[in-house]
Amino acid sequence: MYLHSMGHFHPENVIDNAFLESLDIGVDDGWILKRLGIRTRHTVLPLDYIRQERNRNLAATEEAALYTNAATGALAARMAIEGAGLTPKDIGLVISGSSAPSICSPAEACSVAAELGLEVPAFDLNSACATFIAQLWNVSMMNPHRAPDFILLVQPENLTRIVDYNDRTNAVLMGDCSTAAIVSLTVPSAVHVGFTTIHSSPSGWETAVIPVRGHFRQNGLAVHKFAIRRTVEMLQTLSGPAESNGYFIGHQSNLSMLNAVCERMDIPDERHLYNVDKFGNCGSAGAISVLSQNWQRFSEHDHISMAVVSAGLTWGGASLKVISTPSRNGSAASNPVTVWDPANRTSGSPLFSNSGT
DSSP: OEEEEEEEEOOSEEEEHHHHHHTTSSOOHHHHHHHTOOOEEEESSOHHHHHHHTTOSHHHHHHHOSSOHHHHHHHHHHHHHHHTTOOGGGOOEEEEOOSSOSOSSSOHHHHHHHHTTOOSOEEEOOBTBTHHHHHHHHHHTBOTTTSOSOEEEEEEEEGGGGOOTTOHHHHTTBOEEEEEEEEESSSOOSEEEEEEEEEEOGGGGGGEEOOTTSOOEEOHHHHHHHHHHHHHHHHHHHOOTTSTTEEEEEOOSOHHHHHHHHHHHTOOGGGEEOOHHHHOBOTTHHHHHHHHHTGGGOOTTOEEEEEEEETTTEEEEEEEEESSOOOTTSOOSSOSSOOOOGGGOOTTSOSBOSSOO
């Protein structure tokens, strides 16, 4: 499977630690930095609305938001499409997933596709903060002779809409971001997705929850321990981030968790890519936005180990190999493999096969 390009969008309004301190919920800059390492977060909500209403009425919060999930997802998607040197008409399938969708039905992928002017199959595939990995894992099992040439994966995560801003434990965490990726099972690019895996322990599903018409809640200590343990295990499976040409990108929950993982795995600072200090916990979009923001820094033979954890409890990972230095449009400088010919499609083949790519 080939990763052609990435896209990301952060809304313009910024929640800094001084703003949270002004809410008088028992936090200050030092308290937040010591525990989480987060300085700022972006939000789709007006700051005056957060200050006055604190998201008491979630229906009103939806109305107050400056962007819908469809709008922010489409903004990230346009960046990815342009970065791949494509146009929207080249996209043959849209798969979206959000920890907090704006609508329950139809699939939010349909509203994202509509924003882009697409008339293609569109469906949702959501696994909370592990959504991107779950999407990659599922696409890898598709039959390439039935799949479209280019698939758009979208992760709209506007999580400040479901935060109780009277609750200091969660008010300090969340930020908003939407991300997107263009992948293909047949058309080569500079970055190859060599391995994906996902696991769940459903007995822990109540550990972190966003209920329908309710605020986000979690057992913070249990989630923190789970995140460190499973991220370390995933990196041991993937291998590579401590090497001279390896990078680690983890779930952007908080900097304390990520630093603990790096200490246990002996990952040097220059091999650890993150942005949680500037954008907070953006759910499934967090790690993907790190990849997107660093897209131009990667060069031939680099290896990126992505390890994420999620509500569920779910955890997963992906191993990305840079075949050749990505150009600005996401394509490889030279194609090391033969491009698959669409004329070779087999009309009777199922969409999914037993072997991954």
